[in-house]
Amino acid sequence: MPVTLYFWSIKKRNKAVNKLLSIYWKISLLFFISLLLLIGKYNYALLITNISTLLMTVSVWFWNDINYELKEYDFSYSLTTTTKIWRWTLTFISLNFLIQSLQNFKCFSFINSDACTIWLLPSSNLYIFIKNLFNFFFGANFTPPIAKFLGLFSLLIYALGLIQWFIIKLPKNGRNSYFSENDRN
Numbered sequence: 312m313p314v315t316l317y318f319w320s321i322k323k324r325n326k327a328v329n330k331l332l333s334i335y336w337k338i339s340l341l342f343f344i345s346l347l348l349l350i351g352k353y354n355y356a357l358l359i360t361n362i363s364t365l366l367m368t369v370s371v372w373f374w375n376d377i378n379y380e381l382k383e384y385d386f387s388y389s390l391t392t393t394t395k396i397w398r399w400t401l402t403f404i405s406l407n408f409l410i411q412s413l414q415n416f417k418c419f420s421f422i423n424s425d426a427c428t429i430w431l432l433p434s435s436n437l438y439i440f441i442k443n444l445f446n447f448f449f450g451a452n453f454t455p456p457i458a459k460f461l462g463l464f465s466l467l468i469y470a471l472g473l474i475q476w477f478i479i480k481l482p483k484n485g486r487n488s489y490f491s492e493n494d495r496n
Contacts, residue, residue, distance in 0.1 A: 349434035351459025
């Protein structure tokens with residue numbers, strides 16, 4: 312759905328939705344990193360997955376100027392209506408995921424136990440896909456330790472970028488995305 316909304320916002324030249332989705336894609340990279348960590352069976356991978364879904368939800372509601380702009384459109388404008396529905400859907404899915412994962416609280420710190428295998432299943436299909444992709448492009452085997460290394464390295468880079476945003480951008484811009492000003496994006 313976000314991919315469709317992104318291309319739709321480009322076609323309609325809606326800067327607010329376009330900026331919202333570009334921010335969403337930057338934040339949602341953490342979810343992919345958490346899937347790599349789940350493939351590598353990193354103990355805190357489920358915690359990172361929950362943090363990523365929480366950040367994705369916060370990122371679509373955080374920006375005052377985008378929220379104000381989306382409120383300005385009436386219900387008949389289908390792009391913003393669909394965007395609003397998607398935001399609420401993402402919120403409910405994230406809350407559902409958090410509630411379900413809290414039922415297996417011990418999996419937050421020890422994903423390798425037998426009770427936590429249910430959380431490793433979604434990443435197994437991604438593992439097969441990446442393994443075949445690695446073999447095709449590099450002629451190399453993609454193993455869980457490689458996934459764990461790539462996930463931890465990516466998490467480090469991501470954390471540095473997030474810290475930089477908290478220290479520099481957030482105090483400067485606050486809750487405004489400045490979607491209408493090209494020089495401040």
